[in-house]
Amino acid sequence: MTAAAPNFPCQTCEVRDQAICKALDDAELRQLNKISTAVKLDAGGTVFYEGDDSTYLFNVVHGSLRLSKLLPDGRRQMTGFLFAGDFLGLSIGGVYPYTAEALAPSELCRFERASLTRMLDRFPKLEHQLLSLASNELAQAQDHLMVLRRKTATERVATVLLKLVDRIGKKVNSSCALDLPMTRSDLADYTGLTTETVSRTLSQMKKEGLIDTVGVRGLHIPRIEALAGYSGGI
Amino acid sequence: MTAAAPNFPCQTCEVRDQAICKALDDAELRQLNKISTAVKLDAGGTVFYEGDDSTYLFNVVHGSLRLSKLLPDGRRQMTGFLFAGDFLGLSIGGVYPYTAEALAPSELCRFERASLTRMLDRFPKLEHQLLSLASNELAQAQDHLMVLRRKTATERVATVLLKLVDRIGKKVNSSCALDLPMTRSDLADYTGLTTETVSRTLSQMKKEGLIDTVGVRGLHIPRIEALAGYSGGI
DNA sequence: CGTAACTTTGAGTAACATCAAGTGGCGTGG
C-alpha cells in the first residue's frame, strides 16, 4: 500500500502470478494497474446478473464466487465455482451470460471493458492469455457436461469434491482437508441433483469411510485416491 | 481454381462471410489463403480424436460434424454439432478436448496451428475474432448444461430440434422443413437420453401434431412456436 | 435463547433406463 515511487498495488497482488497479469512484465503491469479498481463483496453479494450489460471484466483476487443461469420458470443451473486467480466477465452480444455471486467475502479486481480492450491492442500477450483462458473455461464447461449427464449421483458428488480439493483443499500426502464455501443447495445446483440427494450421497460416503465431516462445511478426505475411484474418471 | 492473377480460392468460399475470415479484407485473406488447405471427409470420417496433438485448426466449409467426449468406461457425451461456418480445434494443453467426426460428407478448411498463430500476430483483428468465437462456444456449452440437467426429455428434444432448425432448417413463415444429418443415437448422446427415449419422444410429438416425419431423417414442423412452447425456454 | 435457514432422513413415486422383440429401409449378391 505504499503510494509513491516504484511500487504500486498490482505488484504485491496475491494472484500476480496466476491471473491474466502473469502475461505482463512490471512495466506493463503498471499500465494495467491504472485501469483496475479493487472491489470488495460480502458473502451473498452479487457481482452481476445474467443479462446485464457487460461493462466490466473481473479477476478474483480472494474469496469464492458461484456462476449460475436461470431457466424462465425459475429452475437454476450453476455453471461453475470461481476462486482466487480466476477471470470472469467474458460476454456474448455485450451481456453477461450468467449471474455471478460471492459465496464468501471476496475481493475482485475490476477492469472497464473498453479500457481493457485498448490494453489488448497494446499488449497482444494479454489477448493471447485471454484466449487461452477462454479455451480453458470452454474445456471446463464441456467436462462439466459429462458430469451432469453421464454420471450417477455418487460419481457427480465425488467429481465435484475432487475438483474443490484441487482448487481450495489443503493436502497432506494423500489426505485432504476442505472447507466448503458453498451450501448443499449450491452443490446440488452444480451437480444437477437435489439437496436431498447430495446430502444422502455425502452421508453414504461418510458411512463408507470415504469422507469425514467436521461440522457442516468442514470435510476431511482420508484417501483421495479412494474417492477418485468413485468419480467415474475425468 | 484459377492460379494466377487477382483471384484465389478463399475469395469465392461459401463461408467467406461467416467464418473467422470475415474479419479480414481481401489483401489479408490472400495471406490466410496461403496457409489453408482444403480437406474433404466422407460421412463417418474422423477429423481428429480426443487427446490427439492439436496440430491443426479447422473451419467447416460445408457439411456437418459431431463433437463428442468419452468417459473411461465408454459412456459417450456429445458436446455439439457443427455446421458450415463453424470453427473448431481450440485446444487446452496442446491436445484436442473432444473427438470430431463427419455426420455427412463434409469439407473443411485446415490451418496449421503454428502458421495461424503467426497470422494472429500480424492481424490482431483475427485474434479478436477468435476470442469472440471462443466466448460464443463457451456460451453455447453453458446453455447446453441447462438442457442436460434442468430439462425433461420432451424439453430436451424440443430444444435440440429448435437449435437444428436455426442452423439447417428451411423455414417458410412459421413452418419448417429439416433434414437431420444425425442418427437417433447421436441425438440421444447430445441430449443425454437413450435412443429409445428420443424415439418415444419423437413419436409422442408426432401424435400431438407438433412434428411430422418424412422417412427417418426428414422432419416437418408445422408451427415452430408450438414446439418452442415445449422447449422450456433458452 | 429463539427464530430462520440449512441439513438430514424417510416413504412413496415419477421419469427415464434397461432389456427384449419386432418393424422398416437399403444395399448386396444370387
Added chain:
DNA sequence: CCACGCCACTTGATGTTACTCAAAGTTACG
C-alpha cells in the same frame, strides 16, 4: 428382380435412480 441380412428405428414390459413431499434435527445469528 427378388431374397437376404444388416442397421437404424420403434414399441412394449419391467426395473432403478433420483425426485418429491414431509418432518425432524442442526446451525447460525440476532
